Every structure is written in structure tokens, then in C-alpha cells.
Amino acid sequence: MNETHLNQAVSYASQAGIDWAILTNGANWEIYKVVFSKPVDKKLLYTLDFLNENYKEKKFQEKMYLLCKEAVKKSAMETFHKERKAINKHSIAAIIYSDDSLKLVRRVLKSLYKDINIESELIEEIIKNDIIKRDVITSAHTHEAEKRLKKNSNKKKRKSKAALYKVDVEQKKGTESSNETLQPVAKTEDEEQVESPEN
Numbered sequence: 001m002n003e004t005h006l007n008q009a010v011s012y013a014s015q016a017g018i019d020w021a022i023l024t025n026g027a028n029w030e031i032y033k034v035v036f037s038k039p040v041d042k043k044l045l046y047t048l049d050f051l052n053e054n055y056k057e058k059k060f061q062e063k064m065y066l067l068c069k070e071a072v073k074k075s076a077m078e079t080f081h082k083e084r085k086a087i088n089k090h091s092i093a094a095i096i097y098s099d100d101s102l103k104l105v106r107r108v109l110k111s112l113y114k115d116i117n118i119e120s121e122l123i124e125e126i127i128k129n130d131i132i133k134r135d136v137i138t139s140a141h142t143h144e145a146e147k148r149l150k151k152n153s154n155k156k157k158r159k160s161k162a163a164l165y166k167v168d169v170e171q172k173k174g175t176e177s178s179n180e181t182l183q184p185v186a187k188t189e190d191e192e193q194v195e196s197p198e199n
Contacts, residue, residue: 001023001024001025001028001030005023006021006023006030006032006042009021009022009023009032010032010034010040010042011040013034014034014036014040018034019033019034019077019078020032020033020034020045020077021034021042022067026050027049027050027051028047028048028049028050028051029047029048029049029050029067030044030047031044031045031046031047031048031066031067031077032044032045033045033081045077045080045081045084046063046084048060048063048064066080088141090139090141090142090144091148093132093142094142094148096127096131096132097124097127097128097132097142102120102123102124102127103120105123106118106119106120106123109123
């Protein structure tokens with residue numbers, strides 16, 4: 001198997017409007033997601049090695065299942081792809097590198113070391129330089145994950161503000177309602193006679 005074979009398989013798949021391309025020589029299998037862009041691209045989803053992997057292992061069997069007829073009918077491959085897209089080193093790096101995570105780490109450190117001034121910038125620097133690999137941090141995939149995370153965070157903030165505004169409006173309405181004065185009711189003739197009896 002080589003790049004020429006792969007490009008040919010992806011080309012056939014894209015022309016037929018198929019989302020997946022499988023390249024195999026019998027012993028080794030490579031499953032690709034076809035990316036319908038200009039030009040058409042591909043992304044390796046997973047591999048199977050029948051000669052070196054243990055086919056009794058659960059992970060191997062799960063990947064094999066994705067190729068069976070039942071899994072194809074259930075779109076299991078698409079579900080697996082979405083899971084891999086969501087749970088990967090880039091999305092996790094973006095979460096660890098987010099402001100919320102930095103605040104959490106700083107809060108825990110402050111509870112452990114109360115007499116030390118702990119700056120968020122230092123925590124960020126350590127995560128960036130010593131914990132997460134630089135190629136992951138600077139990856140376009142990580143930047144995309146950061147944008148998605150920020151968008152989701154902003155969405156939650158807007159919902160929170162909208163909820164607070166709704167509560168504020170309802171409280172004001174309740175106050176205005178309680179401050180309303182009752183209009184005097186006209187007295188009937190019988191009531192007037194009771195108050196002013198005839199001599």
C-alpha cells in the first residue's frame with residue numbers, strides 16, 4: 001500500500017459521494033474519512049493490523065465491528081468519527097489551556113499554599129511549556145478547538161445574562177404590582193343612610 005493507492009481509493013470514494021475509503025492488502029487495513037473540500041482531502045480514522053494486533057482484544061473487535069453490515073446500517077462509523085473528533089489531544093489541550101481551567105488550578109494551589117502569591121500567568125506558562133507539547137498547542141486543530149470552547153462559553157454567558165434579566169423584570173413587576181393603590185369604591189345608598197341616619 002502506498003500514497004498512490006490511497007489517493008486512488010479516496011478519488012473513487014469522493015466521485016461516488018461516499019464518506020469513507022478503506023485501503024487494505026488483507027493483513028493491514030486503513031480506514032479514512034473523506035473530506036469533501038477543494039481539493040478533496042482525507043483523514044486517517046484508524047488502522048487494523050491482523051498480523052501484529054491481538055484480535056481477541058476488545059478495542060480490536062470494536063474497530064472490526066465498524067466494518068460489518070449491521071454497523072454500516074446504524075452509521076456506527078460516523079458516530080465513532082464524531083467521538084474521536086470530540087475526544088482528542090487538541091480538544092483536551094484547549095480545555096486544559098482555558099481560563100476556567102487556569103482559575104481552577106490557581107484556586108487549588110492557593111488552598112494548598114496559602115502564604116504564596118500564585119499568578120495565573122505562571123500556571124499558563126508551565127502548562128504551555130512543560131506539560132502540553134508545543135506542537136499540540138500551536139496546532140490548527142487546537143486553535144479550532146479553542147474557538148469552539150470560547151463560543152460555547154460565550155453562549156452560556158448570554159443564557160445566564162438572559163436568565164438574570166428575566167428574574168429582574170419579574171421582580172420589578174412584582175414590586176410595581178404591590179405598590180398599586182386600590183381605587184375607592186362608590187358607596188351605595190344603603191351605606192350612606194347607615195352613616196347618616198335621619199333624625
